[in-house]
Amino acid sequence: MVILEADKIVKIYGETSGESVTKALSGISLSVKQGEFVAIMGPSGSGKTTLLNILSGIDKPTSGVMTIAGHAINKMKRDELALFRRKQIGFVFQEFNLLDSLTVKENIILPMVLEKKSAAEMEEKVQTLAGLFEIEPILQKYPYNISGGQQQRTAVSRALVNNPGIIFADEPTGNLDSKSSTAIMECFEKIVQELKTTVLLVTHDVFAASYCQKVIFIKDGHIHSYIVKKGSRKEFLNQIIDNLAVLGGRTYDI
Template identity: 50%
Template sequence: MPLLDVKNVKKIYTTRFGGAQVQALSDVTFSVERGEYVAIMGESGSGKTTLLNILAALDKPTSGKVLLNGRDLATVKDREAAAFRRKQLGFVFQEFNLLDTFSVEDNILLPMVLAGRKYKEMQAALEPLASRLGIQGLLRKYPYEISGGQKQRAAVARALITKPQIILADEPTGALDSKAADELMRLFGRINREGQTILMVTHSVKAASSAGRVLFIRDGAVYHQIYRGEQTDEQMYQKISDALTVLVSGGERHE
């Protein structure tokens, strides 16, 4: 059974006064196996953000299903949604979403604090994770005192601290310089090889080329996908670039 199973998902929004309908997703179907690293690409307006919101249980599809480890996300009640997301999902955002009034340590531990975990348990989870991500020396600092790349490492630690089923990353390199972006992608590759499932939405060909599979969304549906196989990052980069050229030009997909 796939870890994440997206079946014929459609999303239609009705405008504020009910005068028109906008179809953001038309028929999205794909699955993600446990331990996969998948990137999603597509032009602005293709439905990527809508899809990510549905996968994050922040929105519900008009029709179709999203199953996480066999559970239909539509059955997650509003009152339990926040707790469900904390336990099952880890989030990495473009703008980090760290609280400047909290230390790096407190930012990382926030999901566990909200879940009511004991201090001893939180420290036991934090110490090996901080060491693994190379941020032990940053824990007492505040977000405004560290670089963008360091902020994103702290955000990754926060995403991992609850041992989520899957990490959902939304343009995680978008606010980083090229060096920090490369470091983050190496970090993603490492934590994926250690068994963490990752699904990343990105506009960056370079970021996507680090994934094991790339899905392309066009007109609200999965249009094409590329599997890494034995290809290098450079070969993936070229294949993704070629696919995006076809995507933008409106041509037919190719393998």
């Protein structure tokens, strides 16, 4: 079953202001099946983050059609989209995006609070997720008192509280050291394997990408190629590095 479908997505910046026009995405089509673990890679400025923002409904495309779980999100209004996001989509960001004035636990339940779920349900969900991602001891702490890895695990838990159909992650390991990166990617693996949730992430990090089942490479607003994991993670890692070399360009950076 296809959960996410994008058809000829075009995004042009600077069109209205009449200044220099930049074409960030020039007609990208892709589809993601339920339970898939997909990474999008590409050089800086290739349009990765723009694509993710459009796919997740944070940004609007200039043209093109996207559907998530059968809903055409490009036709939704701003507030409709917001409601859709918090019910159907989970988000993980590079800079964690936790609220400083809330404790870890409160940050996790925030989407449920917005959904006006019952207190018992929230408590239960927090306990399950905290157990899964091993953050029980820090539930009462504030974000500035915990490590980056812990913050990101909090953010992952938050992304999952409303049982979304799909999780979008924008450079989830970008601000983390390698040990914390491993922990986070293992979290995503758990999400896919145990919770059967689809994960779509954008990353620079080949190590992070190697955890995925499929990697899509984009360059200059087009899909360049994609590879699917067949063997072990190590083999897949080498494949990704090879593919990036093909993608080439001086802008490539790890």
